[in-house]
Amino acid sequence: ILNVEQSPQSLHVQEGDSTNFTCSFPSSNFYALHWYRWETAKSPEALFVMTLNGDEKKKGRISATLNTKEGYSYLYIKGSQPEDSATYLCAPHLGQGGKLIFGQGTELSVKP
Amino acid sequence: DSGVTQTPKHLITATGQRVTLRCSPRSGDLSVYWYQQSLDQGLQFLIHYYNGEERAKGNILERFSAQQFPDLHSELNLSSLELGDSALYFCASSVESGGDTDTQYFGPGTRLTVL
Numbered sequence: 305i306l307n308v309e310q311s312p313q314s315l316h317v318q319e320g321d322s323t324n325f326t327c328s329f330p331s332s333n334f335y336a337l338h339w340y341r342w343e344t345a346k347s348p349e350a351l352f353v354m355t356l357n358g359d360e361k362k363k364g365r366i367s368a369t370l371n372t373k374e375g376y377s378y379l380y381i382k383g384s385q386p387e388d389s390a391t392y393l394c395a396p397h398l399g400q401g402g403k404l405i406f407g408q409g410t411e412l413s414v415k416p
Numbered sequence: 417d418s419g420v421t422q423t424p425k426h427l428i429t430a431t432g433q434r435v436t437l438r439c440s441p442r443s444g445d446l447s448v449y450w451y452q453q454s455l456d457q458g459l460q461f462l463i464h465y466y467n468g469e470e471r472a473k474g475n476i477l478e479r480f481s482a483q484q485f486p487d488l489h490s491e492l493n494l495s496s497l498e499l500g501d502s503a504l505y506f507c508a509s510s511v512e513s514g515g516d517t518d519t520q521y522f523g524p525g526t527r528l529t530v531l
Contacts, residue, residue: 308458335516347418347506347522348459355517393459397516403472404520406451406459 310394310407317384318415324380325410327394331375338404339368339379340393348393351379384414419443420509420523428529434495437526441488441509447471448490449520450482453504465490466513497530504528 309328317323329337336355340348352361357372365382381388391411395404419442429435441448450462461474465484476482479497484490494501504527508520 338519340522347420347524349418350519350521353517353519395459399516403461403464403474403514405461408458 308394308396308405308407310392310410312410313408314411314413316413316415319385321384321414322380322382323384323412324378325392325412327377327379327396327407329375329377329394329396329405329407330398331372333398334372334375334396335399336397337370337377338395338397339377340395340406341390342393342409343390351392379410381412384412386414386416388412389414418521418523420507420521422505422507422523422526424526425524426527426529428531429497430531431497431499433497433530434493435497435528437492437494437505437507437528439490439492439507439509439523441490441507442521445509445511445521446488447510447512447514447518447520448484448488449508449510449514450476450490450492451506451508453506453525454500454502459506462492464514471514494528499530502528502530 339351342348354370359370391409393409395406421440446467451459462476464472482492506525507523510518512518
């Protein structure tokens with residue numbers, strides 16, 4: 305069984321707060337890590353694809369780092385806004401065809 | 417809008433029945449993936465097709481089958497339906513054959529309710 309764990313399960317913050325969440329995955333057979341953003345009543349939307357140890361990606365106020373040796377990735381949101389409210393999913397690609405193994409997600413709620 | 421379309425949006429049926437879910441990938445994408453999202457479960461990978469051929473299988477039940485047609489659309493067939501099959505079924509597509517950096521673009525999903 306391949307375990308992908310995301311923490312916390314949910315997070316409630318005020319507008320303007322900065323947040324971060326964690327994705328832990330098996331470090332063996334690692335090929336890449338995908339982050340997705342999933343708003344309620346919509347479909348998951350790709351944020352980042354990360355491959356190299358120490359990689360850092362940024363998109364606006366959202367950034368992510370990757371540690372492949374210890375098997376974790378952090379997602380940061382600077383100055384959260386209500387429109388950032390969504391579930392953030394991570395999915396490592398562990399080299400089994402096109403198979404992404406999705407975590408349960410971190411549900412972020414940003415209050416105005 | 418990702419460019420991936422799925423029909424129908426909602427489907428309500430009875431136990432024991434058979435249904436077909438349809439997916440059209442983004443223009444130019446050759447890969448189609450199917451996922452299941454049940455209550456309290458994360459997105460579970462079911463199956464991957466690339467250019468008409470099966471590439472990878474997840475925990476797909478024997479009662480479920482899929483195929484990808486020459487025009488690259490895909491269908492997921494669910495038979496002998498059980499209450500536990502009620503879920504949101506997503507289709508995703510990607511340009512290539514499922515490589516590690518191949519971004520998957522998700523459709524809007526089909527919500528299946530089995531009564």
